[in-house]
Structure formats: C-alpha cells, structure tokens
Amino acid sequence: MLTRFLFISRQGTLAFLIAVIMGISGVSCFSEPLSTLTVLQTARIPQKRISYLIQSYCASSGMTLSDLFLINSSYVISKGQIQIDTDRDGIPDLFDIDPELGLTPYSAFSLPDGFGDLVAFASGATKTSQSKLMKYGNCTNPHLDSDGDGLSDCAETIILKTNPNNSDTDGDGIPDELELRFGLNPLDPSDARLSAAGDGITNLQKIKMQLPLRESATSETKLYAHEYELVPVSKNNLDRLCFDLKIKNIPIVNMTDGNLIISYISEKSKEGSSSRLNRCCSVVNDRIEDGAKVSVIWEKSPEFVCPCPLGIDLKR
Numbered sequence: 001m002l003t004r005f006l007f008i009s010r011q012g013t014l015a016f017l018i019a020v021i022m023g024i025s026g027v028s029c030f031s032e033p034l035s036t037l038t039v040l041q042t043a044r045i046p047q048k049r050i051s052y053l054i055q056s057y058c059a060s061s062g063m064t065l066s067d068l069f070l071i072n073s074s075y076v077i078s079k080g081q082i083q084i085d086t087d088r089d090g091i092p093d094l095f096d097i098d099p100e101l102g103l104t105p106y107s108a109f110s111l112p113d114g115f116g117d118l119v120a121f122a123s124g125a126t127k128t129s130q131s132k133l134m135k136y137g138n139c140t141n142p143h144l145d146s147d148g149d150g151l152s153d154c155a156e157t158i159i160l161k162t163n164p165n166n167s168d169t170d171g172d173g174i175p176d177e178l179e180l181r182f183g184l185n186p187l188d189p190s191d192a193r194l195s196a197a198g199d200g201i202t203n204l205q206k207i208k209m210q211l212p213l214r215e216s217a218t219s220e221t222k223l224y225a226h227e228y229e230l231v232p233v234s235k236n237n238l239d240r241l242c243f244d245l246k247i248k249n250i251p252i253v254n255m256t257d258g259n260l261i262i263s264y265i266s267e268k269s270k271e272g273s274s275s276r277l278n279r280c281c282s283v284v285n286d287r288i289e290d291g292a293k294v295s296v297i298w299e300k301s302p303e304f305v306c307p308c309p310l311g312i313d314l315k316r
C-alpha cells in the first residue's frame with residue numbers, strides 16, 4: 001500500500017493539513033476567503049526568518065520530553081527552493097496543480113473519499129486511479145484522530161496500515177504523519193537513521209530542520225534549517241518535567257492567510273515503554289517583522305491549539 005513512497009520522494013516533501021485558529025498579535029485568522037492567492041508561487045531565500053518559543057511546556061504525568069519537530073506547513077523545500085503550499089497539505093502548489101494527480105492547491109481534502117490528499121498522494125492515487133482508494137470504502141469519520149498525529153483513524157487503518165493509537169507506529173522517533181510529509185515509510189523503523197541524500201545528515205535530522213531528505217544540504221538550503229534549543233525549567237507543582245522549547249531560523253513566506261506552524265512534541269514514559277504526541281499549531285501573520293520572536297505559553301495561549309485539528313478545510 002505504501003508503494004508510492006518512492007514517487008513521493010521524487011516530488012520532495014509531503015504533508016497533510018488543515019487549518020484553524022484564532023488570532024492575536026503576530027497571529028492571524030483563516031476566516032478570509034482565499035480568493036487573492038496565487039498558485040505556483042516560488043520564493044528563493046526567504047525574506048524573513050523568525051524564532052518561536054513554546055514557553056513552560058510540561059510533559060504529561062509520568063512522561064518526559066522525547067523529541068521536538070517543528071515545521072512551517074505553508075512551504076515545502078524542493079529543488080533547493082522554497083515552494084509555497086497554499087493548502088498546507090504537504091504537497092506544494094507546484095505538484096498540487098498537476099492534472100495527472102487530480103488534486104487542488106486550495107484544499108487538503110479535495111477527494112470525495114475523505115482520506116485527505118496527503119494520504120491519497122502517499123498511496124499513489126492519481127486522478128485516473130482514485131478508484132483504487134474508493135474500493136476500500138469511504139472514510140466515514142475523517143475528523144477522528146485518536147493518537148493526535150494528524151492522520152485520521154480511518155486513513156491509518158484502511159489505507160496506511162499504521163496504528164491509529166500510536167503516533168509513531170514503527171517506533172523510529174518520527175511521527176507517522178511527518179513520515180508521510182517527508183516521503184518516509186511509517187512502517188519502516190530503519191529509515192529515520194539513514195541519510196537518503198547521502199550527505200551524512202540523517203533523515204530524522206533533516207525533518208527537524210525541514211529540509212528535503214533526498215537533496216544534499218547546501219550552504220543555501222542550510223539557511224532555511226530550523227535550530228532547536230530545549231531548556232529545562234523548574235518542575236511544576238505536580239512534579240512534571242518542564243522545558244522552554246526554542247526553535248530558531250523559521251522562514252516565513254508571503255501568504256495572505258498566514259503561515260501555519262505545526263509543532264510535534266513527543267513524550268515517552270520514564271521506562272520508555274509508552275509514548276504520546278502533542279501535535280499543536282498556530283498561525284503566524286506573514287507581515288511579521290524579520291527576526292521577530294513569537295512566544296506562546298503551553299496550555300495557556302489560546303492561539304496555540306493542541307491538538308491541531310483535522311478536517312478544517314481551506315477552499316477558495
């Protein structure tokens with residue numbers, strides 16, 4: 001079923017998603033129609049890069065922070081350049097408009113089956129072969145995501161064969177949905193530590209940096225690479241382990257409905273026997289100043305939405 005990962009990888013990164021959110025300073029709403037958007041946008045070196053602070057994150061009771069990934073889902077880097085992804089589904093506009101695929105750059109759920117475009121793309125469905133997915137039946141509850149990894153239960157059970165109750169099915173440290181976005185296999189535990197480009201940077205590290213896995217990192221693309229700093233802070237009164245999570249060097253692209261920033265905060269139990277994922281998102285206004293610092297407070301900032309919901313679609 002995952003035979004199209006090769007196909008995906010050829011196209012660059014993937015994605016899934018949706019949109020939501022309320023706004024505040026530096027953060028905007030999605031409620032405006034997208035009528036002013038232009039397809040096929042490509043930006044070279046981004047004009048702006050920001051840093052992002054998730055303040056006072058505390059792991060769940062009995063758990064500790066395992067890893068952190070952050071992506072700006074409004075772009076995908078491919079062929080050394082930033083490619084706009086208007087509907088944030090991980091498929092850049094450049095590919096979304098391919099008539100062979102039969103998708104659209106304006107909707108992450110453009111197919112009637114309810115599985116989402118990323119899942120269809122990862123499964124190899126094209127406009128002429130979408131019936132291949134339909135034979136499995138429709139996804140009757142496309143909004144149900146039990147493990148909060150950004151993939152619906154029905155997409156996981158019916159199409160992907162991943163575990164709908166485990167956000168990292170193969171246990172390689174990369175959440176299932178991020179594996180799809182970046183063209184890895186959520187059922188293959190060996191791919192995280194490999195280097196698809198052969199440049200010595202592992203696939204897991206590349207995903208953290210939001211760089212394409214199958215292109216060697218260059219001095220130019222490294223300008224886009226996210227940097228992480230996880231700073232332990234004092235335990236709270238429930239004795240949970242707490243951190244300030246700092247991510248620097250996040251490009252911001254021109255998008256009238258803002259840039260959707262998705263954070264994947266993974267936790268593991270202290271014995272390492274169980275894991276869980278906090279997949280959260282917020283929107284950063286594209287008019288934000290270069291070098292700005294966006295700060296959200298864990299469980300307190302209303303614009304920092306956890307879990308980042310599924311199925312709220314963007315349509316023109």
Ligand SMILES: [Ca+2]
Pocket residue numbers: 085086087088089090091092093096104105
């Ligand atoms: Ca797209």
Ligand SMILES: [Ca+2]
Pocket residue numbers: 145146147148149150151152153156164
């Ligand atoms: Ca899921």
Ligand SMILES: [Ca+2]
Pocket residue numbers: 168169170171172173174175176179186
């Ligand atoms: Ca994985």
Ligand SMILES: [Ca+2]
Pocket residue numbers: 170172174179184185186187188189190191192
């Ligand atoms: Ca994997």
